[in-house]
Amino acid sequence: GQNIDQPTEMTATEGAIVQINCTYQTSGFNGLFWYQQHAGEAPTFLSYNVLDGLEEKGRFSSFLSRSKGYSYLLLKELQMKDSASYLCAVMDSNYQLIWGAGTKLIIKP
Amino acid sequence: EAQVTQNPRYLITVTGKKLTVTCSQNMNHEYMSWYRQDPGLGLRQIYYSMNVEVTDKGDVPEGYKVSRKEKRNFPLILESPSPNQTSLYFCASSEMVGAGNTEAFFGQGTRLTVV
Numbered sequence: 165g166q167n168i169d170q171p172t173e174m175t176a177t178e179g180a181i182v183q184i185n186c187t188y189q190t191s192g193f194n195g196l197f198w199y200q201q202h203a204g205e206a207p208t209f210l211s212y213n214v215l216d217g218l219e220e221k222g223r224f225s226s227f228l229s230r231s232k233g234y235s236y237l238l239l240k241e242l243q244m245k246d247s248a249s250y251l252c253a254v255m256d257s258n259y260q261l262i263w264g265a266g267t268k269l270i271i272k273p
Numbered sequence: 274e275a276q277v278t279q280n281p282r283y284l285i286t287v288t289g290k291k292l293t294v295t296c297s298q299n300m301n302h303e304y305m306s307w308y309r310q311d312p313g314l315g316l317r318q319i320y321y322s323m324n325v326e327v328t329d330k331g332d333v334p335e336g337y338k339v340s341r342k343e344k345r346n347f348p349l350i351l352e353s354p355s356p357n358q359t360s361l362y363f364c365a366s367s368e369m370v371g372a373g374n375t376e377a378f379f380g381q382g383t384r385l386t387v388v
């Protein structure tokens with residue numbers, strides 16, 4: 165079966181750095197997405213990786229290793245507004261998105 | 274403004290009473306889908322549509338119907354709702370899949386309670 169694993173919850177301190185990991189086993193691979201979802205709101209797009217390596221976008225970076233079935237989202241200079249759930253999703257060989265359950269990130273002052 | 278609009282935002286209904294959740298996008302996207310989100314389970318796809326008059330089942334289609342008569346609209350129909358369909362529902366749209374970075378745009382969500 166297809167599976168996306170990410171930690172259920174993480175806690176970090178304002179101003180610090182946090183890394184949220186995602187491992188996947190899917191039927192084929194056509195890219196990996198990270199989305200941010202604040203409580204009760206819609207998910208919003210953060211990043212897309214299809215080749216191995218690091219993609220940087222401001223305070224957020226996303227890394228992909230296709231051979232290891234592994235990605236991480238790195239958030240720097242954490243702000244209170246970064247408190248949210250972070251969803252990892254993989255597009256499989258049929259171009260369908262397979263979603264992880266999400267990682268709830270709690271930021272403490 | 275590019276957006277996906279779904280209505281209603283909140284709905285409480287009784288078992289067996291047919292309901293429709295509407296979804297409309299203004300980005301001329303070909304691909305639209307419906308998800309339900311339950312605690313600890315993440316987003317699960319109910320139905321998707323790759324174009325007008327083309328719809329397919331997702332992972333959890335039982336108890337739901339959809340239609341795609343126009344490109345912009347993709348309503349979700351619950352013919353006979355049951356309590357296990359109590360959930361948070363999201364409609365999403367994107368450019369045609371297979372085109373690389375096909376970012377999905379989500380509606381605001383519909384929180385449905387079936388009693």
